[in-house]
Amino acid sequence: MSLGEFDFIRRHLHTAPAEGVLLGIGDDAALLRPRAGVDYCVSTDMLLAGRHFFGDEPPADIAHKVLAVNLSDMAAMGAQPRYLLLSAALPQLDEAWLVPFCRQLQAMAAEHGATLVGGDTTRGDYVFNITIIGELPAGQALRRSGAQAGDEIWVSGQLGLAAAGLQQRLGRLRLPENVAARCVQALQRPQPRLALGRALLPLAHAAMDVSDGLAQDLGHILQASAVGADLDLPSLPTLPALRRLLPEQTLYPLLLAGGDDYELLFTAAAENRPAILASASASGTPVCCIGRIRAESGLCCRQADGSVWPLERQGYDHFD
Amino acid sequence: MSLGEFDFIRRHLHTAPAEGVLLGIGDDAALLRPRAGVDYCVSTDMLLAGRHFFGDEPPADIAHKVLAVNLSDMAAMGAQPRYLLLSAALPQLDEAWLVPFCRQLQAMAAEHGATLVGGDTTRGDYVFNITIIGELPAGQALRRSGAQAGDEIWVSGQLGLAAAGLQQRLGRLRLPENVAARCVQALQRPQPRLALGRALLPLAHAAMDVSDGLAQDLGHILQASAVGADLDLPSLPTLPALRRLLPEQTLYPLLLAGGDDYELLFTAAAENRPAILASASASGTPVCCIGRIRAESGLCCRQADGSVWPLERQGYDHFD
Numbered sequence: 001m002s003l004g005e006f007d008f009i010r011r012h013l014h015t016a017p018a019e020g021v022l023l024g025i026g027d028d029a030a031l032l033r034p035r036a037g038v039d040y041c042v043s044t045d046m047l048l049a050g051r052h053f054f055g056d057e058p059p060a061d062i063a064h065k066v067l068a069v070n071l072s073d074m075a076a077m078g079a080q081p082r083y084l085l086l087s088a089a090l091p092q093l094d095e096a097w098l099v100p101f102c103r104q105l106q107a108m109a110a111e112h113g114a115t116l117v118g119g120d121t122t123r124g125d126y127v128f129n130i131t132i133i134g135e136l137p138a139g140q141a142l143r144r145s146g147a148q149a150g151d152e153i154w155v156s157g158q159l160g161l162a163a164a165g166l167q168q169r170l171g172r173l174r175l176p177e178n179v180a181a182r183c184v185q186a187l188q189r190p191q192p193r194l195a196l197g198r199a200l201l202p203l204a205h206a207a208m209d210v211s212d213g214l215a216q217d218l219g220h221i222l223q224a225s226a227v228g229a230d231l232d233l234p235s236l237p238t239l240p241a242l243r244r245l246l247p248e249q250t251l252y253p254l255l256l257a258g259g260d261d262y263e264l265l266f267t268a269a270a271e272n273r274p275a276i277l278a279s280a281s282a283s284g285t286p287v288c289c290i291g292r293i294r295a296e297s298g299l300c301c302r303q304a305d306g307s308v309w310p311l312e313r314q315g316y317d318h319f320d
Numbered sequence: 321m322s323l324g325e326f327d328f329i330r331r332h333l334h335t336a337p338a339e340g341v342l343l344g345i346g347d348d349a350a351l352l353r354p355r356a357g358v359d360y361c362v363s364t365d366m367l368l369a370g371r372h373f374f375g376d377e378p379p380a381d382i383a384h385k386v387l388a389v390n391l392s393d394m395a396a397m398g399a400q401p402r403y404l405l406l407s408a409a410l411p412q413l414d415e416a417w418l419v420p421f422c423r424q425l426q427a428m429a430a431e432h433g434a435t436l437v438g439g440d441t442t443r444g445d446y447v448f449n450i451t452i453i454g455e456l457p458a459g460q461a462l463r464r465s466g467a468q469a470g471d472e473i474w475v476s477g478q479l480g481l482a483a484a485g486l487q488q489r490l491g492r493l494r495l496p497e498n499v500a501a502r503c504v505q506a507l508q509r510p511q512p513r514l515a516l517g518r519a520l521l522p523l524a525h526a527a528m529d530v531s532d533g534l535a536q537d538l539g540h541i542l543q544a545s546a547v548g549a550d551l552d553l554p555s556l557p558t559l560p561a562l563r564r565l566l567p568e569q570t571l572y573p574l575l576l577a578g579g580d581d582y583e584l585l586f587t588a589a590a591e592n593r594p595a596i597l598a599s600a601s602a603s604g605t606p607v608c609c610i611g612r613i614r615a616e617s618g619l620c621c622r623q624a625d626g627s628v629w630p631l632e633r634q635g636y637d638h639f640d
Contacts, residue, residue, distance in 0.1 A: 022359060026544070027464050028396035028528055029363035029454070034354045039342060042437065043349035044451055046407035048444045076348035087366035087449045117362065120449075124368045127444075129407045131364055131451035134349070144347050208348050224346070 018115035020082065030117035032083060038135040040082075043073040049126035053188075054169065059101035061188040062128070067108050069211070070132040071192035072262040076209040078142040078201040079134030081114035081194070089124030112194055142200060142207035142266070147225035149295040151205055151267035154276065156193050156287050159214060160238045160251065161186035163258025173250075179241045190262035195283035200266055203275050207266035213257035215311055217265055219299060225267075228298045231291035233309055252309060256301065267293050338435035340402065350437035352403060358455040360402075363393040369446035373508075374489065379421035381508040382448070387428050389531070390452040391512035392582040396529040398462040398521040399454030401434040401514070409444030432514055462520060462527035462586070467545035469615040471525055471587035474596065476513050476607050479534055480558045480571065481506035483578020493570075499561045510582035516607070519599035520586055527586035533577035535631055537585055539619060545587075548618045551611035553629055572629060576621065587613050 018024075022031035034040055047066050049055035067084075074081045086105070090098075109116060114132070165183030167173040175183065193209075200207060206225055210217045214236070222229055236255045243251060264287075268276055273289070280287040301309040338344075342351035354360060367386050369375035387404075394401045406425070410418075429436060434452070485503030487493040495503065513529075520527060526545055530537045534556070542549055556575045563571060584607075588596055593609070600607040621629040 023361075023461070023463065028393040029361040029399065029452075031397075031461050032360040032362060033458065034360060036356045040352040040354060041343075041349040042352060042403070042405060042451075042453070044405040044407050044438055044449070045440050046409060046442055046447065046449060048409055048442060048447070051442060051444060073348040077351075079349065083362070085362060085364040085451055087364050089366060089368055089447070118364055120365050122366055122368060122371060124371060124447075125445075127366070127368070127409070127447050129364070129366060129440075129449040131362075131405055132349075133362070133453075138353065141343070141351050143343065 075197035199279035395517035
């Protein structure tokens with residue numbers, strides 16, 4: 001069935017009126033009227049078939065990932081997502097594909113308190129771009145630049161699953177079926193850590209989301225904060241089965257440089273440890289202390305025997 | 321020369337501090353602190369090589385068009401552009417291509433009072449997505465829905481040049497060299513009508529920009545406003561040489577359904593005619609009255625002899 005672009009927008013992407021939205025989809029721009037006393041934070045991410053997802057994945061999985069990646073940026077700032085704009089290049093207007101895509105996108109946006117207020121569609125191989133606008137109490141955003149010597153370094157969830165899932169899908173790893181399914185699930189359905197991010201506003205000194213690999217992303221915090229760090233490799237959280245199945249030479253690169261984790265990486269004063277554990281528990285998000293910030297620059301990863309792990313490739317380079 | 325993504329962002333897309341920007345490029349999101357008493361309007365447009373521009377065009381022309389298309393949406397709302405986010409898929413990080421692209425983007429953004437606050441880059445065939453955030457006095461935005469029976473219909477600039485330029489580039493028209501150059505210039509370097517858009521805030525009842533063709537875009541105003549219109553074809557503004565060179569069977573489809581004009585289409589009470597002409601003159605933007613809104617629905621295009629022009633194809637369908 002063929003649909004015109006405007007019918008498509010009307011039928012599948014129209015949303016109910018929402019607080020702060022004077023005008024949503026359907027004009028040249030949406031109109032927002034922000035409240036006083038809040039900061040707005042805004043971020044954009046583009047995902048391409050064959051690069052960020054497989055074009056043959058279920059459309060609901062693609063929608064989940066496209067939105068999760070953007071929500072994760074809001075989590076990393078401690079923000080409440082409010083408004084979304086979606087641009088989509090699609091090979092054709094295929095309702096069987098679009099309906100589950102749009103349904104998942106709308107459901108997930110609603111779940112996290114965000115409203116789709118604008119968009120653009122065009123014909124082409126699958127490309128999705130979301131711009132997301134969030135809000136948070138004035139002056140409280142979590143930045144990359146606040147880490148202080150002596151801070152403990154924390155990460156949420158488990159690392160390396162998405163990277164292992166990708167290697168499995170590319171035929172470079174052969175994991176047992178149940179382990180592979182967990183890892184592919186992590187690749188296709190990352191969980192943005194929004195509740196944890198907001199809970200960290202008064203607790204963390206610096207934060208970001210791990211999207212390009214732990215070592216590279218921690219490097220951004222270190223650079224922005226002009227500090228260094230010691231990481232304790234055995235304490236990096238991952239799926240126990242991966243730790244059991246994979247030799248360290250395979251496992252550590254997945255944990256340190258795998259990318260696509262969309263977990264929160266943050267630093268906080270040691271005295272905040274009880275409050276952090278309580279926030280993690282309240283938000284249903286496991287967290288793990290993986291190292292410590294130091295004044296001296298550089299990143300040192302120590303193995304169980306105290307020896308230093310050589311960091312060859314720090315993470316995902318989008319132009320490698 | 322090969323560059324990392326982060327070096328690329330730092331070197332070419334970093335911008336100076338700007339009013340209202342607490343945090344720009346370099347963290348997971350930018351932080352904005354909007355002023356009270358203003359409405360924010362936000363819009364997004366995705367442009368793909370081979371669909372919206374030719375991949376072999378000069379990078380400065382591509383940058384101009386990508387930004388102009390987005391600025392034109394702000395003009396159509398009567399907004400002052402403030403913040404931009406750019407997502408780019410690029411086949412490689414080629415400085416010889418990127419430097420003129422970024423320079424043009426930054427210069428044009430600065431010219432119109434906008435600041436780049438975020439972005440995303442990835443590898444792929446050229447795709448550019450800009451999200452633009454503008455501001456305007458609370459409650460004053462120009463919408464598509466305000467047209468009233470009796471309003472005069474106006475359009476800025478000249479129509480059909482970009483469409484003729486595209487036909488020329490595709491070898492489907494053979495215009496004299498100087499005429500072809502004017503038309504290709506209109507295709508590659510559309511001029512967003514921002515000053516006119518802002519001047520129209522107290523004068524126009526409805527407005528939008530003509531991007532998909534006059535007939536289709538006017539149709540959106542008619543639908544949103546629940547009115548109809550009579551258009552006077554001989555009064556449609558275009559390049560005199562096109563009117564001289566092309567038969568009506570070629571010319572009128574270019575004017576009515578060509579697309580890519582990025583001119584302002586607006587309706588206003590007849591009593592505002594002197595003020596509209598004065599605003600057009602003050603903003604250096606020619607405007608032309610091309611018809612009238614009527615209560616009865618439908619769009620009727622009349623030729624010089626009073627007969628009705630049959631509208632076959634209303635405009636550009638992104639999925640044709």
